[in-house]
Amino acid sequence: MRVVRSPHNPIIRPQDVKPSRRDFEVIGVLNAGVTRLGDDIILLLRVAERPVNEDQGTVRTSVYDVVDDRLVIIDFSKSDPETDFSDPRLIVRSGQTYLTSISHLRLARSTDGINFAIDDTPAIFPANRYETFGIEDPRITLIGRTYYITYVAVSPLGVTTSLIATEDFISFERLGVIFCPENKDVVLFPGQVAGRFYALHRPVSPLFNRHEMWIADSPDLHCWGNHRCLMAPRANCWDEIKIGAGAVPFRTPDGWLEVYHGADRDNRYSLGAVLLDSHKPWKVIARTEKPILLPQAGYECEGFFGNVVFTCGLLCEDDKVMIYYGAADTAICCAELSLKDIFESLNM
Ligand code: MAN
Numbered sequence: 073m074r075v076v077r078s079p080h081n082p083i084i085r086p087q088d089v090k091p092s093r094r095d096f097e098v099i100g101v102l103n104a105g106v107t108r109l110g111d112d113i114i115l116l117l118r119v120a121e122r123p124v125n126e127d128q129g130t131v132r133t134s135v136y137d138v139v140d141d142r143l144v145i146i147d148f149s150k151s152d153p154e155t156d157f158s159d160p161r162l163i164v165r166s167g168q169t170y171l172t173s174i175s176h177l178r179l180a181r182s183t184d185g186i187n188f189a190i191d192d193t194p195a196i197f198p199a200n201r202y203e204t205f206g207i208e209d210p211r212i213t214l215i216g217r218t219y220y221i222t223y224v225a226v227s228p229l230g231v232t233t234s235l236i237a238t239e240d241f242i243s244f245e246r247l248g249v250i251f252c253p254e255n256k257d258v259v260l261f262p263g264q265v266a267g268r269f270y271a272l273h274r275p276v277s278p279l280f281n282r283h284e285m286w287i288a289d290s291p292d293l294h295c296w297g298n299h300r301c302l303m304a305p306r307a308n309c310w311d312e313i314k315i316g317a318g319a320v321p322f323r324t325p326d327g328w329l330e331v332y333h334g335a336d337r338d339n340r341y342s343l344g345a346v347l348l349d350s351h352k353p354w355k356v357i358a359r360t361e362k363p364i365l366l367p368q369a370g371y372e373c374e375g376f377f378g379n380v381v382f383t384c385g386l387l388c389e390d391d392k393v394m395i396y397y398g399a400a401d402t403a404i405c406c407a408e409l410s411l412k413d414i415f416e417s418l419n420m
Pocket of ligand 1: 103
């Protein structure tokens with residue numbers, strides 16, 4: 073697979089993004105939704121922040137307080153034997169899980185797809201009881217004139233997926249939770265198939281430790297049903313433990329092409345592709361055996377959470393597929409692949 077990483081990678085780094093408050097620092101800018109708006113390329117960045125902390129003996133994080141509509145700060149003592157800090161993304165104290173950062177969504181615009189002007193303030197910020205630990209991993213699907221944004225909402229109630237609609241990326245209409253816990257990696261298909269809307273989603277079964285990709289359909293984008301398991305992790309492969317939809321699927325003459333992520337037993341996240349039937353998108357036609365993009369560059373292997381390439385969006389023009397991806401949960405990168413090469417690597 074020929075992968076041309078941008079020589080400007082990472083194209084957006086934490087230091088390029090202004091924190092939402094003066095006493096906070098941005099520790100990651102990652103997993104951005106991508107679309108075009110007029111002549112601009114839009115990225116909706118996931119910005120992960122935490123309160124600045126000079127005390128070496130504590131880990132400091134922040135959660136959104138719904139009642140007071142503000143962020144509150146929580147300190148965890150590193151010497152408390154009841155608290156587990158082994159995953160850099162999590163703090164687990166006496167069975168209760170917290171995140172080490174809180175994410176919001178921020179707009180960035182560009183005319184060349186590489187140099188982005190990043191807004192100084194959040195576009196979408198945690199705002200309700202489902203979002204107290206932050207909002208993450210937006211995917212943008214244009215349907216008609218409306219951009220629909222699915223995003224992961226995290227709170228002690230679990231990991232849910234919510235929907236927001238916008239026509240201009242200035243005003244946003246919240247449409248509520250569309251997939252209840254534990255469900256993330258939800259992407260909407262651009263347009264209908266035989267009069268129905270479709271979404272890929274990723275429920276989790278904790279009892280059987282399953283992380284599979286499912287597909288559902290809907291008459292109105294609100295009510296989702298007809299759930300079917302679409303595809304599973306593959307034993308001893310790069311996608312052996314978890315899989316989930318990545319970018320918004322797009323139409324090709326041969327079917328819907330979906331670039332998805334998979335994780336292996338070492339928590340290494342890579343990207344692969346799957347081709348779904350044009351008229352029956354619950355049918356898998358072909359899947360890449362090997363990853364089309366795997367963590368290899370230094371900025372993909374080392375960072376806040378190393379060995380991760382994770383996409384929420386791409387742009388496809390003729391044969392050129394520009395994949396935007398989060399590298400090591402730290403920065404935004406992009407890489408160009410050829411559609412023809414992706415098709416050749418599909419195991420038909
Ligand atoms: C999760 C995702 C992403 C993140 C990866 C790797 O599954 O939700 O937010 O990039 O893990 O940490």
